[in-house]
Amino acid sequence: TQLLEQSPQFLSIQEGENLTVYCNSSSVFSSLQWYRQEPGEGPVLLVTVVTGGEVKKLKRLTFQFGDARKDSSLHITAAQPGDTGLYLCAGEGGAQKLVFGQGTRLTINP
C-alpha cells in the first residue's frame, strides 16, 4: 500500500514569514501533485511535478520533487493571509490513482 506522510498537519504563522511543507513516502510516484482546498469546495490543482529533482515556481510558491521521486516539498515565501487554506500533496503511482497525504492546514495571521 502506498502512503504519503505530510507534515506538519497544522501550521500557524505570521504574515511575511516563510514556511515549508513536506511530503514523504517510501514509494516511487510517476508524478507528485499539490492541491489547495477551501472549506466546502473540492481541491484545486496548484502544480504537478514529474521529473526527479524538478523545481517549479508559482509566484511565491516553490515546489520540488525529490531526486528519487519519493518525496516533495512546498515552500512559501513571505506568506500572506490569502495563502490560508488546506494544502494537499498527492502521488500518482502505477495504479493510476491518487494517493493523498493527510493535508497541512495553514493559517497566516495578519
Added chain:
Amino acid sequence: KAGVTQTPRYLIKTRGQQVTLSCSPISGHRSVSWYQQTPGQGLQFLFEYFSETQRNKGNFPGRFSGRQFSNSRSEMNVSTLELGDSALYLCASSPIPGQGRGYTFGSGTRLTVV
C-alpha cells in the same frame, strides 16, 4: 469551459437507505475518479472509470459501486448506508489518467447519514 459538476451538493439519508451521487466531468475528459473525504481519514480513493470501464478500485466494501456512461458522466451508489459513510464525496476528471497532468475536482457532495 464548464468545470466538474456534482449533484446534489448536500444530502441527508437514514441508516440502511441507499444513495446515488452524480458527476459530470469536463467536456472531453474521459476519466472520472471518486474519492471520500473525512476529517479522520482524509481523502481516500474509491474507484476510477475510463471509457465506461472500471480501471481501479480502492479498499472500500462492496456497498460502494459506480458506473460510467457513454457520455463520460458517472454515478456512484452506496447501499445500506452506515453512519460512518457520512463524508464529502469528491469526483475528479482528467483527459487521460496517469499522464501527470493533474485532475480537476468538483465541489463535492456532502452526505450525512443519520
